[in-house]
Amino acid sequence: MLHQLKGRFGAPVAMAIVGLVGIWLVVMVVLPQWQMIAYSFHPNLLPAEIGGPKDHWSLTNYATLFDNRIHLAIFFKTLWSSVLVTGLTLLVSYPIAYYLAKVATPGQAALCLLLLVIPFWINEILRTFSWFILLAFRGPLNELLLALGLIDRPIRFLSGDGGVLVGMVYAYILFMVFPLYNAIESLDGNQIRAARDLGAGSVRTHWRVVIPHAKPGIATGCIMTFMLAAGSYAVPALLGSPGSRWFTQIIYNWFFEGGDWNQGAAYAFLLLVLCIGFMSLVMRLFKVGLADIAR
């Protein structure tokens, strides 16, 4: 790598590039992370006590989570809900991606992609807030359902997890659609035709031919969606009810309301471990490697 750079730009420029990248990595990525990890293994102390006898390595911050039933429940609920969001997003995105990749004409595909992307030009908070309006007790969706005579009285969409799930599926759909689209797009159309020709109906054609081919794309999409969902703050904060607290909200509280950065860092680190664990699980389940995902 360095050799190639030297060959192309000469030694001074090559060293400068590598040096800058190195500094960026160390200063912007490694050091802050290390700082957070270090925080998480130290007790929360008054400024005067830092460096004193009480300032020692400890696991108490991590133990807190396992001692606090409510926090632990929210931790696992976040895990479960994120899995649910990932599954729902996959369910919604697969038909869209398949349509874009194999059914639509280039014109239709371009229009469809544009329609999918336009809402993402608006800030996530605003988009989420518009869902808050749509799903409100006296909001347009309830009005519409009432007008159509499908319901007798308004539904409280925003109590429970429904609002959060809808909001997240909507917020992360592109992160699922694009990897899926890329994967399905590379499938030879004759494979689908061959399956049909050999007698397979559309369900079997998808199950046996399209989905196995799209596996790396599905894995990529699932990992991205899960990470974003598990680490989401805005959607649960806006669309959540008291019963649907997200683990990120607890972390936020430790940092900015409890003022206990050390405790917050430990929680954040546990969430990171959870995400990495999920990612490796998905990769093993789908039998894909990092190289497949990077494609």
Next chain:
Amino acid sequence: MDGSVTLDDVMMRFDDFTAIEPTRLTIESGEFFSFLGPSGCGKTTLLNIISGFLTPSEGQVRIGGEPMASVPVNRRPTAMIFQNLALFPLMSVYRNIEFGLEVRNVGRAERRRRADELLDLVALGGSGDKPISALSGGQKQRVAIARALAVEPRVLLLDEPLSALDLKLRQHMRTELKAIQRKTGITFIYITHDQGEALTMSDRVAVMSAGRIQQVADPETLYQRPATAFVAAFVGENNRLPGRVVASDGETTTLDVPGLGRLAGRTGQAQLAVGQSAALFVRPEHLRLDTTGDDTRLEGDVTSVSFEGAWRMLEVCLADGSTRLRVLLGQGAGPAANPVAGHRVELGYAPRDAVVLTDDAPADVDAETGEPLASRTGEGQHAASA
């Protein structure tokens, strides 16, 4: 098991482009039938209509007499071998071949038994557990054939399946395909732009051009008695001499060819009228240097000689200064047949070996019904012999 395929005035239009002119044709059960034509002539469209991937704009397809209009692709008694084979790369050879059986809910043991049988048929016994990526081009070809045959189709559709193979293998697979067809008795419909493939394997060939079937005949008839100028020029090598008809009867037509005078040939079409433009076609192997009494004679200069092993191919520039003829000389062609470039030679051909056909292949429609002549030949009559 009736594997006959009938096209009832099938016609295909894409927006304002007519891909297939109205076509009437019957392919007999158990026949090896080829559609031969240059790319873009509509032959693949026709195959897709038969398999059900496309719905014809007009007309209908019948297989074994049953109308197929409301039968979707996955319920038709056809199987297709794709140009790129379209094997499932993530499945083993077994899983590929068993796919169609699995769809039909055939039990595991029975599936395996049938797959093994088919692998033996295509001479790939014992390769069932290999992944597709471990196979050579020829082996993939065989797996594709086995996979298609597994569903016991009444009609096997082959879309230029040999085009990806190298020459030697291609020629070998021709023999093998023909043998498999004989053994199974399934109707084979073969699409190709390679006349060698069409002529060597087929019982009958339909020559297509611009969405229209030009002629349907067995390979020999196609070569010896082409029905249209397109067929004469497309099938085998031919010398074309355009001119105007000066005299024509059922037997012989005489053309006035500018710069070369009057040339006679067999009357190839019924509707040749005095004064119309037509072309005389004479094959390189029918031109000879040791002319005999009844021959039509031509004079010219040899411009090149190429040695091809079993024969030599001469290029001769005729007296008019622009017409070039190709002349094939066999090995036993005698001492006179050893010219070199620059020699002046006298060429001759027997008029019965040449054919005169309407030039530029204008609409070959039946004057009475307005239907393409090809639809009549499809019923077994031969238009050119009229």
